Amino acid sequence: MIRLRHFILRNRYLGTSAFGTVRETVLLRNRPGMVLLAVMAMLVCGAIQAQEALRIAAIVNEEVISAYDLGARTAMLLAFSQQADKAETRRRLAPQVLRSLIDEKLKMQEAKRLSIRVGKSDIERAISQLELQNGLPKGGLDAFLSQNGISRSVLIDRIEAGIAWIKVVNRRLRAQISISGEQIDEMLAKIEKNKGKPEMLVAEILLPVDNPEHESEIGLLANRLVQQVKGGAAFTSLAGNFSQSPTAAVGGDLGWIKQGQLGGKLDATLAKLQPGQISNPIRTLAGYHILLLRERRTDPGAGSADITVSLQQLFIPVPKNTDPATQTAQMELAMSMGQKAKNCQDMKKLSEELDSPMSGSLGRVKIDSLPIELRTEVQDLAVDKASRPIRTNDGFIVLMVCEREKDSTDVQRRKVEQLLLDQRRSILARRYLRDLHRAAFVDVRL
Incomplete structure (x- = not known):
């Protein structure tokens, strides 16, 4: 849906900023003849900007994706993937982002057809999970969006499409998948058998090729994603998008x-x-895979990752372009505060003293759901012991485990069952989306 009112108001503001209120006052007082010219120029600029924002990027079954939608989503991707916001980068990303927006339109249209809705509580849970994955306290994601000038609605649209698709797939495909107790036992036995053997912590991006006509385009996309990661883009953000x-x-x-x-x-x-x-990029029958090897270790056996911890966090900010002396001072401050904290109650008090929205409780979280940098620090961290300062893009983090709880055998079995379900559901979901594409009218205008 195109937000006409938003575009008009936005371009009024841009026009006013371009000329400046002080300069307009001087013109009005000293050169009345110039006022009309200035106003006309401002209106023309605003009209051009509004026309650009309202330009159609694609039509998906009579629903429009505007150039503004494409630009806003690209800006969010740049912020999350920690890439510089440059015209050339936006140009390279545009086809990839537009493909994702088209997929989301198809998913939301199918959800609407099936009368599937996404509630506010669904979205809030997803936001909380994103905050946990990125080591942010409650409200930290909103602070990040605000700092980068990104409307919260841009992220909500993406989250809503993801949740709606999960609900669609579960309703339509869940009955087609059955996991037996024997299959779960076999997987658990395999996990235990591999105890003591090397294992790898891996992340992936999968780009399916459902139509031979798209082979070249998707192969080019895969290569671009690899180059973006090598250029400093965050793998997790590109995978999510x-x-x-x-x-x-x-x-x-x-x-x-x-x-x-x-x-x-x-x-x-x-x-x-x-x-x-x-x-x-690795071409398989499923499409193009991109793999990131994060870490290697010796497998400790079943249940080692089935641990839930309750975490407290201190965040000491380090603004961009800060000189080395200030960075060192902030690191020493983080270390000092960590040494002061003898338990989680102390961490809570220190968080309040810092008055930082990114300090505080992270709640209960599975260790294997944490980012690798935090997971490595937390997995062997004793209860009520502060971690060393952990460097992030925005500052230093100090963590403390308040509670640690290991899953029961029943929980482990449910996790293995869910893993097997997800693997099979993924294959069927890709086929489902492919069929939606084949039946859809998609007109790409850019």
């Missing part, structure tokens, strides 16, 4: 896997990667 795997919801995180678990070309590629390296 472009990957068609269920892992997109957690930034592409596959978790800890064993050599041989992915099979074929994917395993052969992983064996050659070093921690921190990203693969080139």
